[in-house]
């Protein structure tokens with residue numbers, strides 16, 4: 001984002017759909033989430049997804065391909081808020097300093 005204060009739309013109105021993709025909120029991060037798959041309910045049986053639901057930046061990818069489940073963070077957008085770690089019922093996400 002390079003606009004000056006007087007160049008953005010009045011009242012911060014969003015006039016272009018999908019524009020949040022441009023804002024790489026990962027640059028705000030002081031801590032990064034680390035996933036431990038051993039106890040993750042998504043990896044074990046395809047359940048849960050609580051971290052994915054609560055992440056405010058949609059920075060978690062729960063992928064299933066050819067019957068194999070994987071889990072990853074999109075660190076371009078993960079701002080390190082720790083909500084995913086806080087919401088995980090199995091403590092499968094820990095926060096570490098950058």
Ligand code: SF4
Nearest residue numbers: 055078079081082084
């Ligand atoms: S730390 Fe915050 S932004 Fe990053 S993946 Fe977890 S909930 Fe999303």
Ligand code: SF4
Nearest residue numbers: 040041048049051088
């Ligand atoms: S909240 Fe925890 S157990 Fe549930 S999918 Fe996320 S990492 Fe796995």
